[in-house]
Amino acid sequence: MVNNSIAILVQIITFLLGLFSTYIIFDFMSRLGRTLYYKKYFYVIGYIGFTFIIFLSKMFCGELLNLFITLAATSAVGYFLYNNKKIYIFYYSMYIVFLAVFQIIVASLFQFICLKFNINFYNTDILILTVSTVMQFANLSASRLFIIFYKKKKIERITPMQYLNFLVLPVFSIFYITTLMMYIQVYLSMEDIILLLANVVSIIVLNIFITNIFGSISKNNELKSELQLYEQQAKIQYEYYTSLESKYKNSRKIIHDMKNHLQTIEHLYQLQENEKAQRYTEDMYKMFDKFIHKCYTSNKVLNIIINDKVQRAESFEVELNCKIGDVDLDFIKDIDLTTIFSNLLDNAIEGAKAAAEEKNTLLKVDSFNDFIVINITNSINKPPVKGDYTFKSTKKNHKGLGLQNVRMALEKYEGTMRIDYDEKNFKVNIVIPSN
Structure with missing residues (x-):
């Protein structure tokens, strides 16, 4: 009975993790940079088709062939549904390879931690399921970090505390799921299966929700920065037009006194004070230059x-x-x-x-x-x-x-x-x- 319950549990959670894994890839493509926007049902069909191909690939293909199929499918979906610039095919391919390498590192690290702290799994299926779950939560974090570094968003866009809060949930999720997987080896009833599935689904949804909040925070900080730039531009234009208005008022005063200035210059020439008249004229030119708006x-x-x-x-x-x-x-x-x-x-x-x-x-x-x-x-x-x-x-x-x-x-x-x-x-x- 216990073995049958574990088998059912493994199959259900594996299916959920497959859907979660596909979500991570689609979420990545939608955030990396888009030039294509279609109606939602196109993306639903693409998601279902992509998930079906990946499931078949994992069931009937080896690890290396599965990697190539995932890479090709991701590039095709990305090119036809999200961004048709050819350079993005390279980005999508690089991302899949990055995830593959990251999964190997996480799996090795998890194995090292289990050996270091004497964490034992008595059921092989539970061990494989635990490692798969850990890798998917790690992949979600890695995917968002990949996008951040690609877009060159420096850490100033997100405060260290926000960054720490973002990493706390995936780490907690990994610890929580690992603990649950260890306890279900002892005893497992149908009620336990339902409760465990509810916990796994809740953790997955919570991680998606928090990472979306993380993206919103980053976007909000970008908008604040852009707003500051608009304020800077508005301030420059305001000061410019204020300066023009001031120059206009001063120029009216000079025009009002122009007759007196001309009479003074004429009078200096009549008195043979040519040098003084020349200096007076030059001073007039300099005064006019202050009111000229250069193009x-x-x-x-x-x-x-x-x-x-x-x-x-x-x-x-x-x-x-x-x-x-x-x-x-x-x-x-x-x-x-x-x-x-x-x-x-x-x-x-x-x-x-x-x-x-x-x-x-x-x-x-x-x-x-x-x-x-x-x-x-x-x-x-x-x-x-x-x-x-x-x-x-x-x-x-x-x-x-x-x-x-x-x-x-x-x-x-x-x-x-x-x-x-x-x-x-x-x-x-x-x-x-x-x-």
Whole structure:
């Protein structure tokens, strides 16, 4: 009776674990990056078909052939239902291989722990079932971590406590399931089977729920970061239009006094005070220059950003030179333009401000073949300090996330950023495909 009960239990839990394993793979493909969106019943049919193929493969094929079938089926489903970019076939294949290697490591680690702590299983089926259950919970965690590292979401996106809370549940689940499997070897009735299945299903559902919350937290932090960028852009535009309004009011005052200025210059010439008249005229030109809105580029947002940064550089006695060619930046979203240029120009101005001798910054934007090339060079007082992922900020209470945000913005357009520096200059080179 006990052996029959265990056999029934093994078959039911194996079926549930198979469905759970398929869910992990489909969840991975939906989160990695999608270009295809169909009606839900297409994905239900794909899920059922994929699960059926994997079950048949495990029943009638060896381990190596089963791996190839899983790899081929995952790549096919991913390509036709989630992302039809050919590079993603490689990602899907790499993911399946990663899981296969990870399962071997987990199984070996589990065996080592059992030997180390003298954990004994008297039924082979229960041992195999326990190892399979442990691996599926580990796979769910590994799958989410794989996505995080692929998307290059640094740990700053998720707090260490949130990260720890995410790992606690899978570890607890593994411990809990292992303990249950050990106890059912002693005695098992039909009521125990029902109770155990309810526990296994609950643990699986809870893990799926918590990992979805984990993904939502990460997405929420991304949205907060994006909102901060929108606020930064809005602040720049507000300050820009406020400055325009102030210049407009001051220009009206000058226009009002223009007759008096012209009469003064004319009177100086009549008195043969040519030098004074010339200086007076030059002062008038300088006064007019303050109210001129310079047009550096045809892109409205970038023009606002540059005018704002030029004004900021002047307040720090930093010379900001801009050389912008005939480039089309309309394919880049306004929020990403703000992220790229505001962060880099702010960093450049901060670096030049601290320079002991020449305080200058140079911005060059031009096109070369099918690429947009952006170069920003600024003088520095000393070489920057490099951290784990980026350069450490010299600003007080500042995390130095500007360059990380720039990299994330560039990734959307397959752009690259290279940083070089020496004792006197800091250089940022950006290349973005224009089509």
